[in-house]
Amino acid sequence: MAFRTPEQYLESIRDGRKVYLDGDLVEDVTTDARTRDAAQSAADEFTRYHDPKIRDIFVMTDPDTGQEVDRFMAMPRSTEDLKARARAIDYAQETGLGKLGFLSDAMLAMRWVAPELGKTNPDYETAIETQFKRMRDNNLLVCIAMSDTKGDRSKHPGEQDDPDLYVRKVDETPDGIVLRGMKAHITAAHLVNEMVVMPTKRMRDDEPEYSVCALVSPDMEGVKILARYDKPKNQYDYPLSYEGGAAESFVWLDDVFVPRDRIFQNGENHLSGPIAYALGLWQRFSAMCYKRHTIRMLAGSASLMAKYNGIEKAGHIQDKLFEIAMLADSLEAFIDAAAETASHRDGVAVPNESITNIGKYMFASRYHELVKHVQDISGGILVTAPWERDYLNEDLHGAFTKYLSGGDKSSAEQRLRLLNFIRDLTADEYGGKQMVTTLHAEGSLAAQKMMTLRSYDFLSAEDMVKTIAGIED
Ligand SMILES: Cc1cc2nc3c(=O)[nH]c(=O)nc-3n(C[C@H](O)[C@H](O)[C@H](O)COP(=O)(O)OP(=O)(O)OC[C@H]3O[C@@H](n4cnc5c(N)ncnc54)[C@H](O)[C@@H]3O)c2cc1C
Incomplete structure (x- = not known):
């Protein structure tokens, strides 16, 4: 696989995504004065594949393909793989290089559970496998969009006064489904290439529209990302957090059409638990x-x-x-x-x-x-x-x-x-x-x-x- 350079990554997020910040729509997250430092620091993470001193921490040979792969996008096969993954996460946290990389947990989890989903519908397993390989081979960044806004916590999604308080399917065509709702506190949503939208918990059997899991790109029509930034400060007074930068976002799925080859679950409640x-x-x-x-x-x-x-x-x-x-x-x-x-x-x-x-x-x-x-x-x-x-x-x-x-x-x-x-x-x-x-x-x-x-x-x-x-x- 080809490891991307920082520049290639920045180019990939110049895709017209709708990111809102401080009340404005940001034209381009890689150039806007308020977001470019965070975008650059996400881009800098890609240097880890090209620096011989630290490369081995993050790059391994994938037993699936025999090719070099980002360790965060390879299924661990052994205790040693898990420990190496742990070491890489630790290093990423300490240096900032690779911090967004291990959000790939979303796709690792999906690939791990894919055979089980495939028993219900083989198309889900195929879609996960295809998307996983595409993301792995193209060195894409992914985030986890699971937490719903949830409204009254004592009520199930279908019992809420407003049916949109949990993300749900509002329409379906032969080509795909339409998603509506808002995912909350999503780390790095405006900086990634893909988001795995998944149910926040097991739903009820009579609420199939809430049991949906799919891969959504930030640049899809109807995706609006409401970013929250920590403000930059001076280094002496704030030696840890002075750079400020990207934090979590609300991801508003304002009737987003998702094609079939990105759907991992479509109405089967029993799959939400796994x-x-x-x-x-x-x-x-x-x-x-x-x-x-x-x-x-x-x-x-x-x-x-x-x-x-x-x-x-x-x-x-x-x-x-x-x-x-x-x-x-x-x-x-x-x-x-x-x-x-x-x-x-x-x-x-x-x-x-x-x-x-x-x-x-x-x-x-x-x-x-x-x-x-x-x-x-x-x-x-x-x-x-x-x-x-x-x-x-x-x-x-x-x-x-x-x-x-x-x-x-x-x-x-x-x-x-x-x-x-x-x-x-x-x-x-x-x-x-x-x-x-x-x-x-x-x-x-x-x-x-x-x-x-x-x-x-x-x-x-x-x-x-x-x-x-x-x-x-
Ligand atoms: C910095 C940060 C980063 C995050 N990043 C991500 C991310 O990348 N992707 C993502 O999907 N999520 C993310 N989250 C969300 C995180 O997973 C949730 O905050 C967490 O699951 C709790 O949900 P909540 O915030 O809605 O709180 P609530 O669910 O409102 O919980 C508040 C309290 O209510 C209790 N409670 C809730 N429902 C019930 C109930 N039915 N019965 C009894 N008690 C209940 C809870 O146990 C808790 O004590 C992030 C959160 C933070 C703070």
């Missing part, structure tokens, strides 16, 4: 991998700040560092264990389901606690430290240098730079977003609980108890 399950599993494995980087940032911040403030040996600080270290090491163990105990289906190595769900839950449910520890170690100055302009003011700089040091443990400059980093990571716009993201992205906590309850073998545990207790049925 699709949602497959995506959840692949995505949560990726989530554990990309969270490694975040937790290392929390660990490094906490340890450094404790030293800068001269409190690293205090008992309650040691307790907090222990909590952070324990979660960080547990996450590593969960990633390894999910790969080591992978199951094999249709030649694909599938991360262990319960370990993956528990690992993701463990991280997501404890994250806020770790943030609390880092903030506690840092002190109130985390949100009162002078901004760069005040710190550099010539009347004040000397005073800040004198009074804001950590004594002989750190200079004011060191301490303030670290405080800015921690504020950015935990207590400001980016940090707040990380907290919400950790809770909700890849499904809320309840979703992981549900999967864990489903996969744990309670029945054999009950049998054991009955045997020991001498209970007969």
Whole structure:
């Protein structure tokens, strides 16, 4: 396959897509002053295939074709493949190179579940196989468009006052179907080449129009992407998030015609469960991998700040560092264990389901606690430290240098730079977003609980108890 260059990628998204931002329609996301940096940074991700120093992390030989392939678009065949994938995600998160690449979870999940969909309608399996190969061989970027806007959460899609609150099929012709509705919080929608639109959950049997899964391109007639951008800031005050850039989007499918060869499900409710399950599993494995980087940032911040403030040996600080270290090491163990105990289906190595769900839950449910520890170690100055302009003011700089040091443990400059980093990571716009993201992205906590309850073998545990207790049925 041919790996694209950054320029070829940029050319591919100059396709007349309708992207709205700050109340305006953006003419061209690659040139508009508000979006071009994010488009360029997505383009820069394509350098990873062409840089000999890091190429091997992202490129492998595909056992299917014998050709070189983007690792994120190859089905893992073994524990080693899963671990290599985990390493690539980690590296992508740390460097930004390949961050959008592993959104391919959407197509991996579809390809994994394709044989099952094919039992209901062989056309679905063929469509998935054809589209997967096209995307793999043309090195296309894809995103996951699953979350519906959902209206009243206590009601099923068909019971809502407005039938469009979940994406649904509103028309069908011999050539294809027409989709209407809005998908919410879709990462990188305006920067990808394709979106896998899929049901957010299992629907009811009497609501077939909501059980639809299809591949939609951002440039199709009727697709409107309402992008949300984080604003750029200055680097000193916001060392993590200063570049701003693309975040999530609402994707409005305003009666979008989708041709047959892009349809993966069309009305069969019993397929929504397997699709949602497959995506959840692949995505949560990726989530554990990309969270490694975040937790290392929390660990490094906490340890450094404790030293800068001269409190690293205090008992309650040691307790907090222990909590952070324990979660960080547990996450590593969960990633390894999910790969080591992978199951094999249709030649694909599938991360262990319960370990993956528990690992993701463990991280997501404890994250806020770790943030609390880092903030506690840092002190109130985390949100009162002078901004760069005040710190550099010539009347004040000397005073800040004198009074804001950590004594002989750190200079004011060191301490303030670290405080800015921690504020950015935990207590400001980016940090707040990380907290919400950790809770909700890849499904809320309840979703992981549900999967864990489903996969744990309670029945054999009950049998054991009955045997020991001498209970007969
Ligand atoms: C940064 C970010 C990136 C994301 N990226 C993507 C993406 O690329 N693609 C994508 O498809 N999605 C994406 N999501 C969406 C994510 O998957 C959802 O946020 C998540 O599934 C929760 O759904 P929700 O936000 O609609 O919250 P809600 O579903 O409203 O959940 C809020 C609370 O209500 C509870 N709840 C909801 N329904 C019920 C019910 N019927 N009964 C009882 N309790 C209920 C939930 O458990 C939770 O506690 C992203 C989210 C974030 C924050």
